[in-house]
Amino acid sequence: MGWKSEKVRVNILEHELVPRHEVLSAEEVVELLRRLGIRPEQLPWIRASDPVARELGVKPGDIVRIIRKSPVAGESIAYRFVISG
Amino acid sequence: MNISDEELLKLLEPAKQILPPKIFNELYEKVRGIPLTRDELSEVVNLAVNEYLNTLIEPGEPIGTVAAQSVGEPGTQMTLRTFHYAGVRELNVTLGLPRLIELVDARKLPDTPIMVIYLDEGHRYDREKALEVARRIEITRLENVITRVDIDLITSTIIIDLDLEMMKDKGITTNTVVKALGKIKAVSQGVRVDEDDENRIYVEVPSNYDFLKTQKLRDRILKIKLKGIKGINRVIVQRRGNEYVLITDGTNLEAVLKVEGVDVRRVFTNSIYEIENVLGVEAARQALINEIHNVLEEQGLDVDIRHVMLIADMMTLTGSVKQIGRHGIAGEKTSVLARASFEVTVKHLFEASARGEVDELKGVAENVIIGQLIPVGTNLVRLAMNPTLARSRGDR
Numbered sequence: 141m142g143w144k145s146e147k148v149r150v151n152i153l154e155h156e157l158v159p160r161h162e163v164l165s166a167e168e169v170v171e172l173l174r175r176l177g178i179r180p181e182q183l184p185w186i187r188a189s190d191p192v193a194r195e196l197g198v199k200p201g202d203i204v205r206i207i208r209k210s211p212v213a214g215e216s217i218a219y220r221f222v223i224s225g
Numbered sequence: 226m227n228i229s230d231e232e233l234l235k236l237l238e239p240a241k242q243i244l245p246p247k248i249f250n251e252l253y254e255k256v257r258g259i260p261l262t263r264d265e266l267s268e269v270v271n272l273a274v275n276e277y278l279n280t281l282i283e284p285g286e287p288i289g290t291v292a293a294q295s296v297g298e299p300g301t302q303m304t305l306r307t308f309h310y311a312g313v314r315e316l317n318v319t320l321g322l323p324r325l326i327e328l329v330d331a332r333k334l335p336d337t338p339i340m341v342i343y344l345d346e347g348h349r350y351d352r353e354k355a356l357e358v359a360r361r362i363e364i365t366r367l368e369n370v371i372t373r374v375d376i377d378l379i380t381s382t383i384i385i386d387l388d389l390e391m392m393k394d395k396g397i398t399t400n401t402v403v404k405a406l407g408k409i410k411a412v413s414q415g416v417r418v419d420e421d422d423e424n425r426i427y428v429e430v431p432s433n434y435d436f437l438k439t440q441k442l443r444d445r446i447l448k449i450k451l452k453g454i455k456g457i458n459r460v461i462v463q464r465r466g467n468e469y470v471l472i473t474d475g476t477n478l479e480a481v482l483k484v485e486g487v488d489v490r491r492v493f494t495n496s497i498y499e500i501e502n503v504l505g506v507e508a509a510r511q512a513l514i515n516e517i518h519n520v521l522e523e524q525g526l527d528v529d530i531r532h533v534m535l536i537a538d539m540m541t542l543t544g545s546v547k548q549i550g551r552h553g554i555a556g557e558k559t560s561v562l563a564r565a566s567f568e569v570t571v572k573h574l575f576e577a578s579a580r581g582e583v584d585e586l587k588g589v590a591e592n593v594i595i596g597q598l599i600p601v602g603t604n605l606v607r608l609a610m611n612p613t614l615a616r617s618r619g620d621r
Contacts, residue, residue, distance in 0.1 A: 150482045154490050157500065157508035185544035192505035206507055211530055214247030220506075223544060 152191055160207040161192050164219075169203050172219065186220035193222060200224040228266065233257060240270045244277055285605035287589070289539075292532035296517075299526035300325065316461065316474060318495075325520050328513060331540065331548035333498045335476075340457070342471040342481060343491040355462050355469035357396075358486040362471065363460040364453035365395045367402065367446060374447065376430075376439055382415075383428040383443050397451055399423050405449050411442060454480040478503045497546060506541045513537040513546070560584050562591035 152158060164172065173180060180203060186193055188200050198204060202222040210216040228236070233256065241249050252273050256266065282288060303322040319327065319336040327335055342362070348354040370391045375384045387399065399418060406416045406428060415429025428446065430439050456477035463472055478499040482489055494500060495516065501509035514530065514537045521528045539554055540547055547553035555567045561577040561584050584591055589599045598604050 150489055152482075152504050155492070155504055155508065156490050157511045158504050159507050159511065161507070184538070184542050186506055187544040190505045190544065191503060192507065208507070208511070210245075210247075210534075212247070213245035214250070216245065220544070225544075 153195060158192060159209065161196055162205045162207070163196060163198050164203045164205055168205075172203065180221045181223075183219050183221040185223045187225050188222050189225060198222050228261070228263070230257070233266075236263070236266060237270060240274050243274055248273075248277060285602045287601045288535060290589075292535045295528055295532045296521070296536070299521065299524075299528055302526065303524050316459075316472060320520060320523055325517065328497065328517055328520070329536070329540075329549045331497065331546045331553065333496075335495050335497075337495075338456075338474075338476040339495050340471075340473040340476045340478070340481060341493040342473065343488040343493075344469065344471070344486055345488045348486040349468040349470075349488070352462065352469055354486070355471065358484065359460040359462055359471050360396050360452070361484050361486070362454050362457055362473065362481060364455065364457055365397065365451045367405070367449050367451060370395060370397060370402075370451070371447075374443060376443060378436070381430045381432065381434070381439070383430060383439070383446065385426045385428065385446075387424040387426065389424055395452065399426070401451055402426065405451050406446065409446065409449065412446075454484070457481070501546050506544055506546070509546050510537045510541040513540060558588065560586070560588045560591045562586075562594050563588050566590045566594060 153161075169180070180201075183203065186204055188194070188198065193204070196204070200222050204220045204222060206218045206220060208216050208218060233253070237249070237253060237256075240252065244252065252270070256269060261269065300322065303325070316339065317337060318339055323336065342358075343349065344355055344358055348358050367385070370388050372386045372388045374386070376382075377384055385402075387402065392398070403416055403418065403426065406426070407413050411431055411434075412428050415427075415431075417427050417429075419425035419427065430442060434442065454477050457473045457475045459474040461472045462469055464470075476494045476496045476499060478492065478494045478496070479502070481487060481492055482503065497509055497512055497516070500512045514533050517533045517536065518528075518530055521533075536549070540549065547557075549555065551568050556564065558564050561573060561582050565573040565577075567590075586592055586595070586597070587600060589601060592599045
């Protein structure tokens with residue numbers, strides 16, 4: 141994952157611009173889609189080749205929960221659907 | 226009768242489920258110091274929660290239009306103001322309208338790429354240590370550390386005289402130069418240092434080179450990289466508060482993150498494209514929000530950050546940063562009429578008719594064109610009938 145052959149490995153997840161990403165479990169996915177009443181591809185997308193997605197090792201079809209810091213709400217939760225590419 | 230802190234938290238629990246953390250904390254802090262009965266407390270909490278629910282945007286609100294106008298109107302006031310401003314003594318940074326356009330166009334390279342590099346615990350308080358990191362980052366080419374270069378046509382060699390002081394300043398030895406020269410294939414065998422003067426280097430020109438080719442070779446030799454990171458042309462050490470930071474002309478996020486002495490968590494670049502590639506879409510979204518908001522704020526325009534967030538959300542919707550405009554959001558709308566009403570009308574109409582595209586008339590622009598009510602607000606509500614349900618209830 142990340143920069144394979146480099147001797148220095150940088151953990152990009154620590155950067156202040158990167159919010160926390162979590163992979164949803166199967167039950168959480170069902171619950172989320174039922175609550176929002178949408179199909180997964182109607183969520184915003186994130187590519188499987190995205191640096192953070194690669195770091196987490198997510199596969200296309202997964203849903204990622206993103207916990208963003210927001211100046212308005214303090215913390216806000218968003219979801220992204222992992223697409224291939 | 227005072228309510229203990231633990232009990233207060235318990236009584237506020239239902240509100241916590243509904244309110245966002247920031248508003249909940251505000252409520253908690255305000256309520257804590259005041260002696261209230263339980264009934265009064267629940268009244269206060271109910272009022273707060275209801276007030277919050279009332280301020281939420283309702284389904285069908287045309288927030289995109291509101292955001293566009295909220296950024297667009299102040300934007301018109303920006304046009305006549307300064308385009309550039311000398312931010313960091315020698316460095317010029319694009320700000321104002323040109324920068325805003327650059328951001329919403331999702332340009333790959335900013336007009337004035339810069340980085341602000343914060344240093345780690347071991348390097349940030351000492352100017353010398355900061356300079357040490359700066360030397361690792363700033364690109365140094367051979368031409369920066371020489372006093373003169375000559376071509377001797379008789380012996381067909383290139384004579385390079387090194388600048389001792391500059392080399393010391395940049396932390397380069399004669400050996401580094403020789404090694405770097407060795408990487409150029411054409412001359413790799415013919416590099417040698419003068420026996421009496423270690424600051425003079427001879428480079429043998431291959432015998433089949435004519436004068437023109439030799440000159441080209443000299444120019445190539447002068448451009449070779451001795452040290453530093455590609456793309457970073459100049460580094461300035463600056464004091465910010467109680468620490469030293471590096472400000473660079475040029476940007477290369479991926480390489481800078483790997484440099485020893487850099488605070489990985491706080492490295493900043495104004496290139497959204499690099500952030501997207503190295504840190505991901507979510508970081509790019511956040512960077513877009515910060516940058517657009519900064520541009521507006523710097524001009525004294527008070528635009529609510531939620532409008533900016535919506536713009537950034539739209540730009541990163543598909544997992545990569547897309548511009549707003551013909552090649553991005555506006556150009557990828559599903560409706561033919563909406564696309565045609567934006568730019569290059571004929572092309573879109575022509576291609577759509579050639580392909581037999583269907584317009585579902587679900588958006589705003591296409592309904593304005595054909596003179597229907599736009600599907601916004603209460604007009605978003607559609608009536609649906611369930612015939613089986615009606616029959617089962619015995620209606621006719």
